[in-house]
């Protein structure tokens with residue numbers, strides 16, 4: 168095995184620690200993560216973790232100690248910072264969690280958990296993104312089932328007919344209950360994209376999605392699907408694909424089509440995703456597209472910066488940034504559904520998934 172294959176062993180712990188220290192307190196005041204007191208002072212170091220700085224909350228505060236990692240996503244990890252930094256970088260290169268686990272030499276479930284957390288931290292940048300100007304919209308149905316939700320695989324009853332590889336899909340539009348949830352892409356010609364994973368593609372859904380995504384008074388270009396025709400509140404024009412009309416002067420939706428082409432190849436890497444996890448994957452792809460002018464290193468730094476914020480970290484662990492969870496409850500997701508309360512401990516730690 169070559170030495171370069173263990174790239175993360177070439178970094179020194181001190182360099183990584185200094186980098187994380189800079190990133191942790193960049194643009195943030197040095198304050199206690201527990202009581203938010205600004206009255207803190209240095210309080211020694213650790214033998215086992217060279218470079219990790221320790222602080223103590225002084226008088227009038229909680230008087231407890233904390234360090235550079237307290238309350239962040241990286242807090243309490245037995246793996247080194249080099250593992251985390253490399254994992255974040257590989258995530259931005261669209262690697263799957265299994266691939267990352269293999270390259271880093273960690274367990275598959277560790278890789279899955281890290282990827283889920285880091286993706287969620289990246290989603291914090293995508294909260295409340297609104298598009299303005301001329302917006303193109305298109306819809307797509309993606310086959311997504313119950314991946315990873317049978318306890319042991321094989322012998323456990325699925326409670327449904329197995330979908331089977333290469334099985335012909337049902338004709339007509341997809342639906343969440345038919346294992347083909349819909350996705351709607353919104354692309355602004357002035358920059359910025361939003362992709363939403365939804366249960367279905369009815370007028371009600373599209374209207375709600377449009378209101379969440381577009382600023383009032385935006386111009387909307389779509390294809391001739393009936394759900395777009397009844398949308399209110401936006402100047403709307405469409406091209407008719409059945410009549411082989413793909414562009415009429417300024418009116419076309421080619422950017423939205425192109426975005427789906429990129430999304431499909433991005434999702435192929437994972438060899439099928441579960442429909443409950445689909446919004447998370449789609450949301451992370453949205454982050455990658457909205458910052459595509461940056462290199463993977465710069466994107467990784469953005470994610471690490473978010474992961475080092477205790478407020479974002481605790482929400483990212485719970486998966487609260489996935490769009491459907493906060494205000495867009497169209498997909499039956501583990502957080503919205505009280506029956507799946509147990510999945511809050513997930514992902515990764517327990518294999519106790521419930522079949523929805």
Ligand SMILES: [Zn+2]
Pocket residue numbers: 199200201202203204224228229230231
């Ligand atoms: Zn304190």
